[in-house]
Amino acid sequence: MTETMKHITLASRPTGFPTQDNFKLEEAPMPTPGEGEVLVAVKYMSLDPYMRGRMDDGPSYAAPVPVGATMEAGAVGEVIASNDPKFAVGDHAFGMFGWTTHSVAKASMVRKMNPDTAPIQTALGVLGMPGFTAWAGMTAYSKMKAGETLVVGAATGPVGSMVGQLAKQAGLRVIGVAGGEEKCKLAVETFGFDACVDHRGKDARAMRDALSAECPDGIDIYFENVGGATLGGVIPLLNLHARVIICGMIAWYSGESDETGSMDLQKLWRYSLVKRLTIQGLLQTDHVARFGEFLREIGPKVANGEIVHIEDVAEGLETAPEAFMGLLKGRNMGKLVVKVG
């Protein structure tokens, strides 16, 4: 066993988009697990848009990462030392290990994994938090019906691509929004969307026109990942009794100014009344009791190819800050993970 581990800490809080300066790669002595704990060598860690929120000091659904502390992340790895009877050396495990090569964790906070059923890094994407978020939101709130039209942003990301595939399989018309031609092609050809609108260079008005062309019967469900001009373009196209599920707003995470065009709170309120919209905030933690149901339903579909997923792998812990900054700019293709060890 090496004598040291590496981890990446939050060096300072960003203003706007994070920069390399906000992160610090540090070395530390290898920790030893205490009673009831395990030591895990991380193989893959997840990078997700929500982490941008953890870098800010302000009210959110979770506490911010303290300056100087290890950045937070879900990760999968191998147990290399165990002080708990539930884990043996060599076991595979998922936990919130963070941006790190190694982590000591309470055994009760770690989930054992069977690496034979699916590649372990799927526990970070299609069979992990992002896939579950999509499934939980769609099953709990969408009230989707065959023949309806759904729009979802970040269409090739792990949440958007799952939302779109679930809706397609339920018989909906599914329109994605993504940044760039290549992603739009992926949404249609790989994930089976009916169409995908490239949001690059489009303001709210142009988004509305482009979406309107693809949604001749209006929009019944908007799964919100992005905010910004896409939201401004979507709202005027929402049908009577449409549902908006707010899962994220990546266009706004780094404090960009509002780009929803003429859409303000007053106008949204009017639409909400006139169209009797349902707008619902979604966080997967509210639904954890159904995680087993999700795995039982979606696990086999991933195995047999009914549900498709794409990974974008960054190599080495030290690439994580750059990869994360790229994620916030939409530079990744598919679920972004870092191969750590």
Place this chain on the structure above:
Amino acid sequence: MTETMKHITLASRPTGFPTQDNFKLEEAPMPTPGEGEVLVAVKYMSLDPYMRGRMDDGPSYAAPVPVGATMEAGAVGEVIASNDPKFAVGDHAFGMFGWTTHSVAKASMVRKMNPDTAPIQTALGVLGMPGFTAWAGMTAYSKMKAGETLVVGAATGPVGSMVGQLAKQAGLRVIGVAGGEEKCKLAVETFGFDACVDHRGKDARAMRDALSAECPDGIDIYFENVGGATLGGVIPLLNLHARVIICGMIAWYSGESDETGSMDLQKLWRYSLVKRLTIQGLLQTDHVARFGEFLREIGPKVANGEIVHIEDVAEGLETAPEAFMGLLKGRNMGKLVVKVG
């Protein structure tokens, strides 16, 4: 029978608050009912905030009143001529007769009333559209639980006072918002609210402070009638999983600028995600199938005084424009009706 009738037409579309010039009192020959029709002498007509929307030419949940046409209103009256076997002269009836002394209507569009069970004008208020709106919204969308806190604007109006009473009877803490000391006193002493905040002279920040003092455990349900500074004050106080039911926004009906303080769409979106809010547009027409259930449940409670209601009566059709303008400025106390005949 008199040879002529009077009615009030929309003379022109208002910009901002309506003025007397937007209305025209006209005389017309007394109409005669055709086959399957009745002639009704109106006794009471309703004045409601939604009518402001009908004066505008733009997308809403109902078509605008054409310039030159009779203003729309629910009304109750007596059948004075009938060409339909279902109605006899002397029957009492409810219909969308409009701002008028007399109206010919299809019998199928008119509801016969029993004047012995309740004063007929209650069909315009506590046992009519406003009371039903409150009941439908609360039963369908509020998910209210004893011990929660509800805030409702226009607290002494026919919708707000019903919302508050239903919530009190379900064991909630109920805080009203109303304009002026007299109305706040009425909300507490007559309608049984726990407290009532006077919105006069308060911006969003001051509303937040005042509501915060009355809602030590935050707000679980906001029944939205008003918009403006009240909304700006409410949103930051909403609890995890709070519900917002959007029924109206009288502060915004006449095109006033936004007064929600620093609350914009982007900020609302963040709150919706962080607090996992449910925001639901409400229109009673979506719920008409339950109108009978409403009458069976609430009718007896009105009769025995468990549900209290207050009427504000304007005398004579010609007073309707002035009374309606007062309604939009919050000058009425309780349900506003016009005694026509």
